Amino acid sequence: MSIPFFFEPSLPNLPAHFTLSADTAKHCIQVLRMKEGEMMMLTDGVGNRFDATLLSANKTQAVVLLSNKTEVAPITPISGIAISFVKNPARMEWFLEKATEIGIRHFYPLISTRTEKHHFKAARWESIIVSAMLQSQQSWKPILHQPIQFNELIKMKSEGLKMIAHCEKAEKAPLQNLALTNNQLILIGPEGDFSPVEIDAAIHQGFTPVSLGSNRLRTETAGLVAAVLLQNR
Amino acid sequence: MSIPFFFEPSLPNLPAHFTLSADTAKHCIQVLRMKEGEMMMLTDGVGNRFDATLLSANKTQAVVLLSNKTEVAPITPISGIAISFVKNPARMEWFLEKATEIGIRHFYPLISTRTEKHHFKAARWESIIVSAMLQSQQSWKPILHQPIQFNELIKMKSEGLKMIAHCEKAEKAPLQNLALTNNQLILIGPEGDFSPVEIDAAIHQGFTPVSLGSNRLRTETAGLVAAVLLQNR
Numbered sequence: 001m002s003i004p005f006f007f008e009p010s011l012p013n014l015p016a017h018f019t020l021s022a023d024t025a026k027h028c029i030q031v032l033r034m035k036e037g038e039m040m041m042l043t044d045g046v047g048n049r050f051d052a053t054l055l056s057a058n059k060t061q062a063v064v065l066l067s068n069k070t071e072v073a074p075i076t077p078i079s080g081i082a083i084s085f086v087k088n089p090a091r092m093e094w095f096l097e098k099a100t101e102i103g104i105r106h107f108y109p110l111i112s113t114r115t116e117k118h119h120f121k122a123a124r125w126e127s128i129i130v131s132a133m134l135q136s137q138q139s140w141k142p143i144l145h146q147p148i149q150f151n152e153l154i155k156m157k158s159e160g161l162k163m164i165a166h167c168e169k170a171e172k173a174p175l176q177n178l179a180l181t182n183n184q185l186i187l188i189g190p191e192g193d194f195s196p197v198e199i200d201a202a203i204h205q206g207f208t209p210v211s212l213g214s215n216r217l218r219t220e221t222a223g224l225v226a227a228v229l230l231q232n233r
Numbered sequence: 234m235s236i237p238f239f240f241e242p243s244l245p246n247l248p249a250h251f252t253l254s255a256d257t258a259k260h261c262i263q264v265l266r267m268k269e270g271e272m273m274m275l276t277d278g279v280g281n282r283f284d285a286t287l288l289s290a291n292k293t294q295a296v297v298l299l300s301n302k303t304e305v306a307p308i309t310p311i312s313g314i315a316i317s318f319v320k321n322p323a324r325m326e327w328f329l330e331k332a333t334e335i336g337i338r339h340f341y342p343l344i345s346t347r348t349e350k351h352h353f354k355a356a357r358w359e360s361i362i363v364s365a366m367l368q369s370q371q372s373w374k375p376i377l378h379q380p381i382q383f384n385e386l387i388k389m390k391s392e393g394l395k396m397i398a399h400c401e402k403a404e405k406a407p408l409q410n411l412a413l414t415n416n417q418l419i420l421i422g423p424e425g426d427f428s429p430v431e432i433d434a435a436i437h438q439g440f441t442p443v444s445l446g447s448n449r450l451r452t453e454t455a456g457l458v459a460a461v462l463l464q465n466r
Contacts, residue, residue: 075447075448094327098454098457101448101450101451101454102446102448102450102454102458103446103447103448135449135451136448136449136450136451137448137449138448174465175465176409176465176466212465213335213336213464213465214308214336215308215334215335215336215369215370215371216368216369216370217334217335217369218334218368218369221331221334221335224331224457224461225335225461225465228457228458228461228462228465229461229465231446232407232408232409232445232446232458232461232462233409
């Protein structure tokens with residue numbers, strides 16, 4: 001069995017005793033029934049990973065001793081996906097889980113002209129992202145940004161390659177054929193696609209139109225295909 | 234709004250009247266409330282697509298007139314994924330939906346040494362595959378094969394490139410770096426991975442070991458990553 005791995009956003013420098021957050025403590029003590037002296041790993045989600053030994057545990061509090069610290073380099077390229085909200089929230093949650101496992105680092109929930117609903121479940125989505133990060137043994141937590149209007153997003157300052165995936169008939173490069181860059185951002189539209197006006201505006205702001213294959217894909221599938229191709233060129 | 238698109242496995246030659254199956258008729262009449270004279274598209278799932286006009290409809294029967302027939306070339310490459318059953322059936326269903334949208338043509342539910350459960354829900358999975366095929370506007374239905382033991386599968390006669398994705402430390406090529414072939418098959422293991430004995434046996438049968446990136450992926454996520462890379466090299 002692998003060593004339990006938890007997220008604690010505020011970890012101190014070594015050597016240190018550290019009181020686990022209520023959620024982590026509950027998971028260690030009540031779910032995994034860990035005992036004093038047992039080992040775990042903790043990450044702060046910004047590249048630091050610690051070994052930790054459970055020193056004391058009761059119903060209200062669990063304290064660990066932090067030992068070895070490992071600095072984990074971020075996965076490159078650093079990729080962001082700005083994806084329209086979809087009607088069925090379960091589909092967005094699947095997307096966030098899978099794209100986190102695959103290594104996407106920035107999520108921008110996008111409101112475009114044809115986006116129908118935009119219900120932002122910040123806490124729930126954050127918790128899905130953390131679980132997927134731990135499941136896939138990563139020490140960099142993806143950043144879930146605040147929902148953003150299409151017109152604001154395309155004007156956002158960003159380095160590297162910027163792409164827009166759309167379904168209109170037009171000249172588009174297959175995403176996997178573009179040259180690799182360290183930073184990259186792609187826009188994924190709603191079920192009814194981006195509007196022609198939006199596509200033009202994005203191109204005007206330096207976004208490259210790309211295709212994600214010949215099939216018509218659901219929004220969250222398009223997001224996943226983009227995630228795989230961004231991380232595996 | 235796009236024209237409704239349905240699957241009917243046994244479509245006659247033109248010109249012809251055709252009585253819709255009970256499921257399709259129910260969807261047309263009771264869900265979409267289609268009226269006589271309205272148009273739909275039908276596919277037989279093996280590359281033929283027909284325009285059809287609703288001629289008569291009542292509670293028990295709906296008849297259409299088939300007109301234009303289009304022969305749709307199959308998507309190439311033709312890819313198969315043999316994937317271990319997973320414990321949570323929702324995850325397998327999600328994989329089948331997404332991999333169908335992406336264009337995978339053969340699914341082999343796999344029973345390997347470390348596969349924990351293998352509950353084959355043939356009718357439900359078939360229906361998920363059909364929905365995803367129609368959703369993504371495809372006219373070739375992926376084939377859901379019977380569950381198969383690992384040792385039988387690796388001895389199965391098959392053309393083209395054969396690959397095994399595993400997590401053991403060993404020499405592995407990134408899947409996206411392999412030369413493109415028209416036919417390809419990949420094996421995806423259970424949560425605990427394939428056993429070393431299984432990996433050796435597959436290599437002995439001509440399977441190339443491949444990696445799907447540096448992160449640890451859940452079985453169904455590995456299947457999805459493989460699907461995207463197989464169809465987008």
